[in-house]
Amino acid sequence: MIGGGPAGLMAAIAAQSAGGQTLLIEKGHKLGRKLGISGGGRCNVTNAKPLEALMANIPGNARFLYSALTQFSNQDVRAFLSRWGFA
Numbered sequence: 001m002i003g004g005g006p007a008g009l010m011a012a013i014a015a016q017s018a019g020g021q022t023l024l025i026e027k028g029h030k031l032g033r034k035l036g037i038s039g040g041g042r043c044n045v046t047n048a049k050p051l052e053a054l055m056a057n058i059p060g061n062a063r064f065l066y067s068a069l070t071q072f073s074n075q076d077v078r079a080f081l082s083r084w085g086f087a
Contacts, residue, residue, distance in 0.1 A: 003027075
C-alpha cells in the first residue's frame with residue numbers, strides 16, 4: 001500500500017514497471033492533489049535548468065539537495081514523467 005501523494009504515485013509507477021503490484025490509498029479526495037497545486041496550480045514539479053543553475057536558485061541552503069539531485073536529477077524527473085505521459 002502506498003499513499004496517493006506525489007511520492008506514492010512515483011513509487012507505484014516504479015513498482016509496476018518492475019512487475020510489482022501496488023494499492024494506492026489516499027485519505028484525501030483526490031490522488032496527487034499536492035502535485036496539482038505545486039507551482040501555484042501549474043503542476044511545476046521540476047525545473048529544466050542545468051543542475052548547477054538549479055542549485056544556485058534554490059533559496060536557503062540548497063547543498064542538502066545536491067547529493068539527491070546528483071543521483072536522480074531534475075532532468076531525470078522530467079524524463080520519468082514524460083515516459084508516463086505526465087510531462
